[in-house]
Amino acid sequence: MSTSSISISMLLAVAVMLVVALGYSFSREKTSQQQLHDKVAELQRQMNQLASSTSTSSSDIIPSHQETKDSRQLQSSNCTCDAPSGFTYASDFGLIGDSHADDTAALQAAINSASGDDSGGIVVLPKGTFRIFEPLIVPAGVTLQGQGYGDSPLAISFDAGASTIAYCGTDYAVKLAGHAAGLRDLAVYDWPYGTDCENIQAAGGVLVEADGSLVESVIVSNIFIYYFLGGPALSLVAKNSGGVPFGNYQNVRIRHAKRGISLKAEEGSFVNSNSFLAGGMSGGGFEVGVIAEGPGACNDNKFYGMFIEPPDTTCVMSM
Numbered sequence: 001m002s003t004s005s006i007s008i009s010m011l012l013a014v015a016v017m018l019v020v021a022l023g024y025s026f027s028r029e030k031t032s033q034q035q036l037h038d039k040v041a042e043l044q045r046q047m048n049q050l051a052s053s054t055s056t057s058s059s060d061i062i063p064s065h066q067e068t069k070d071s072r073q074l075q076s077s078n079c080t081c082d083a084p085s086g087f088t089y090a091s092d093f094g095l096i097g098d099s100h101a102d103d104t105a106a107l108q109a110a111i112n113s114a115s116g117d118d119s120g121g122i123v124v125l126p127k128g129t130f131r132i133f134e135p136l137i138v139p140a141g142v143t144l145q146g147q148g149y150g151d152s153p154l155a156i157s158f159d160a161g162a163s164t165i166a167y168c169g170t171d172y173a174v175k176l177a178g179h180a181a182g183l184r185d186l187a188v189y190d191w192p193y194g195t196d197c198e199n200i201q202a203a204g205g206v207l208v209e210a211d212g213s214l215v216e217s218v219i220v221s222n223i224f225i226y227y228f229l230g231g232p233a234l235s236l237v238a239k240n241s242g243g244v245p246f247g248n249y250q251n252v253r254i255r256h257a258k259r260g261i262s263l264k265a266e267e268g269s270f271v272n273s274n275s276f277l278a279g280g281m282s283g284g285g286f287e288v289g290v291i292a293e294g295p296g297a298c299n300d301n302k303f304y305g306m307f308i309e310p311p312d313t314t315c316v317m318s319m
Contacts (some may be wrong), residue, residue, distance in 0.1 A: 088119040090126070097128020099158065099166060099193070104132040107165075115139045125163040125186060131197075135171045135207075140178025146186025149224035154255065156187050156226060166191035168200055172207040172235070173228075180217045181208075187224040204231035205257070210242030210269070218247040225254050229285040232262035238269035238296060247274040254281035260289040260308065265296025273300045280307035 090110040095103055107130060114123045125146040138144055146163025150156050156164060163186040167173035173188050183206065190202045205225040208218050225233040233254040236244045244265075254260050260281040263271045271292075281289055289308040292298040 086120045088114040088123045090123055097130050099129035099131055102133060103130040104134050107132060107136055111138055111142055114142045127161045127163055129158055129164045129166050131166045131168060131191060133168050136174045138176050138181045141180050143182030143184060145184045148185050149187035162187055164189055167202055168197035170200060170203060172204045173202055174206045176208045176218050178215060182219040183223055184221045187226060190227045201230035202228055204228055204235050205233040208236045208244055210238045210244045212240040212242050214243045216246045220252060221250040223252050228257045230258060232259040233257040235262040236271045237264045238271050239266040241268045243269060244271045245273045249276045252279040256283035256285050258285055258287055259291060263292040263298045263301060265294060265298050267295045270297040272297055276303045276306055278305045282309040286310035
């Protein structure tokens, strides 16, 4: 056999081996594809069996959109919708605030509502000038919250969005009468305008009084107390074994008063550990800026950063 014949024979043998190998590979690939196809078919068959063996339809298990909607409507229809709101809005009680109408009853009704379970403990005043003829009594846990006291540092601008309590009477304008009672962001004015108010002078502006009890943790913040020439602008009084401790008085601005801040405790009573931060007093009519009177204890009351301009006397201690 010649060399060329041997080479041809070897080439033919290699070709045959390649054909056999390719055929085997194709056969394996085909077998793998067939096996995958068979597994998918088996899984589909099992799913069909599971679906056919369950007699309860999906509509019995999962409520339809309409059923869900109806259920929600049914639940909503049972709501009484009488849950207390977050705030008590004084305007809901017939408040007018035009500086002429008598807003005493409306304001006190809002405060009384806040002290119960009918609404939230913060009474929100809108802007306006609210004339009252009786003291406002703010009980424990209630805060009277205004919109600020206007844009003038020396007098009240009644058209500047302020909330002003305009008192026309001979008592104190506002009385804080329980634990954590509060007064914030408003002006308290001894109102001198109108024929029914021009000759009436108040006994004082804001009174915190403990009569035979404790009144503690009172908060008075960002308050303008104006024109109380007949008595103290701010007075803390304890009597009949009562006590006024731990109050916080921030940015209390006093303008024109007979006395700026008065602390007074009868025998066996005390006005102790109250903090006065910033704010101050200026103007005319002052007998004294700050006064502490006994014979009860008036101890450890702190004044931080408060200016006191009355020139004759800034502090008198009578113990």
